[in-house]
Amino acid sequence: MKLKNLLLTCAALVFLTLTPQPGLTQEEKPAISLAPLLQEQLVYSFNVFDGKGWSGGFVPKSEDTIYLIANKDNALSAKKTLVYFWPITARYMAGWRTLNEDMQGTLEILKDGKLIDKLEKQDTVLSYPEGYWAEITLFYTAEEATEWHKRYKDAVDKYYEALSKFYEARAEYTRKMDEFFEQIRKRREAGEEGPLDIEIPREPEPPTGPDFYVTEPTRNYVINLPVGEYEIRLRADDGTIVEGSEKNLVVFTARRRGGVGYEIIPGNRWTAEEQCNDPADAIYAAGRNLLYFRPYQQDEYNELYHNKLLDPQNEGMKENWKWVHTQPLENVYLLFYSQDRLLERIDKRPYKVEQIPGAELGYNIVEFAPEYPGDKPTFEGQQLILSEELARKDYRIYLEDKEENTIISGSEREIRLAKKENVNFLYYLSFFPLIIGGIVFTFRRRKVKK
Template sequence: MRKLTIFLTITIGWIFCLAALSLAQAPTLREQLVYGLNVFNGKGYGGGFAPYTEDTIYLIADKDNTISANITLVYFWPITGKYVAGFQALNEKVQGTLEILQGGQVIKALKKEDNTLYYPEGYWGESAIFYQGEEAHAYFEKFTQAIEEYYKQISEFYTAQTEYQKNIDEFLNEIKERRDKGEEFTIEEIEKSIPREPKQPAPPIFYVTAPKKDYVINLPLGRYKIRIRAEDGTIVQDSEKELVTFTSRRTGGTGYEIIPGNRWTRREACDDPSWLIYAAGKNTLYFSPFIQDEYNELYYNKLLDPQNPGREEKWRWVHIQAIKDVTLLFSKGKETLQRIVRVPYYVEQIPGPELGYEIVEFNPEEMFDRQATFEGYKLDLAPTLEKASYEINLEKREGEFFQGGRREVRLVKKENTQSLYIFSIFPLLVGAVVFVTRRRKLGS
């Protein structure tokens, strides 16, 4: 028995060593043609690439999308189970005409066009608008001028700040000298004559990407093939792929993103009206309601990243647009317990040896150099609330509710949760009893 134990230990050790060595090996780089993607995802645009291993590209129908063909180095990353492109090491643009085929016939031949993305709420905003051609250059020029004007204002601000510091020092010295001579001042007199500190200018809210040349694809619902025809008339090797354009099955639903106050990075979704929201003990939840559309799971997952898995028979809700001009009601039966408005919040890191944070209401005047982390409806659940069923709903106007916004909230007891461990251990105890009983029977 002892020899068997030693043998198994050595074998398992060797397996782990071999696994560690395989993970430590440098990845194998392969030069291949990939398609760079910048696709519309229902609310904005997202980037990615389709490696040689993916034979199909998925796009939302009747929307502007851009793709580009590049020669780059690709390697497999076992940690994520996906292929990674080394664009920094090699990024050679493939020239030619992109042909789109349907039913074996070429229906479109596309040349590269200038295009840009306009983010009205800033680069990290929820929406983006696509522009191409002359409009792309016009919006980028507008952004460039706004940035130049901002830098000019910043320069003027620093000059004014230096002048202000000089004036405030002179003012304080003057007040001190006059007080030393016996003069007295009221607070109103001092506030009236004190130099005013200049206000720091705010940067442009919107953001525009620099124009770049890509193939712009906008196709109706259907199945197609794409390929690149080189300038010499030949088809570029490995450029042929299937192309599927799809659309939503249902639109205009109402979903929630829920941010727990004690773990704000672990956001949860409640997209179906039949789903229940469970909470225990003292809790703070931040709700962000969205208009949502329903897409095929496989198609949408592949849209976000062609290497993503998915199930063609399943469907998923996608948050499209934030719902803002409503009031969130927290009720029990016909009694409204809380009426909550939408507020911007900032997640403030707490300094010290222990990592922590605090979610505070965002104040644009005091936090002029920062941006709100998120916006939402803050629901405080006191521990004194009866452990029962409640509900939330979205009110547009008094007595008029947003369709599909109702959700049931159940408060559960947190006491005596250790009893759950007894139930989970019970099957193990039964198994142990059965094992011992059988061993005794075999021994007898």
């Protein structure tokens, strides 16, 4: 009886859900609106060490845990902002432009419920020593932050000063050039022939801007903790705990350090690079291949922790591990081996991708030779050619330190040339159990007959 009632209730619910609302015609139905519903929230904005440099983001109210890498400076700041859910990316977004209010107070760090540290805000800056678009980022705090920012400001001021002088010199140059042409014109008109002994004005060189960049100092709590699980909370100046400021803090470290990973740029699709990071990875190749290897040093982190560190709304599996490239490996040769025989020692070279002239798509990758001042290569790497004529089917690559002439540990990878032509033989192999079954069956019949 109970089961019957339950089934009837379920059927009624399904019916009600599927039945359209009475009284609403097609015209009266409201239009779909994607105007986000803004909600004021206390969030943490961060600039955390991600294994390679420092990257930023924010922790919405929906996430109760912040993930950090151990023994590195990380900047955290409590802010009030407007948060909305964006269904297209299924993520909470922060409306910083509408509301970005810094929360004042002391950040308390607790371990096992005991207060272990109290942090006050301090100045922090991010420095990009090779420029904003380069791969290296550095993090400075307190006086160092101010000092680096001042250094950058001075460099910028110096640049603008030089630029101002350059514009003056340029105006002077233009004026001298006019005079120069005027003199030539006059002397030619006066009947002078042959080379004229007039000094050509020298064009001024434009100044180069600072080759580094330092962000404006911002005031943040700087957290640097050993591996462990902690809690944080913000204590306001009136002594109360700020509502919504309590978060768990997971501080983790790399499982393996100093591994070697490769970015591989296939010659026939140079924009779609491949990653070969796991030491167990094998490179399966078919046909003729032109590969450009870019080796990196890498550390292995827990996938869930690292994904959450980059963006607390990310997902990942706690059981999985991921390799994070930390810095490019310079001064190395790529060794190409067939069994124990060294086939090739390959050095890094710069390459340039040149589009084929005309309307058709296509490009050539050529060794880079600067054609004009400031010309730069598209990429650099060790070029390996896997030709169809290679005798064996299994090869290995290693990295060799140029200075010490030693193989770099963890750099070994297997290259296997897949035998695509044999693919139909796989079906024949499937019949193998039936053959065994036939043999057993025949054997059994003979035995029974006997």
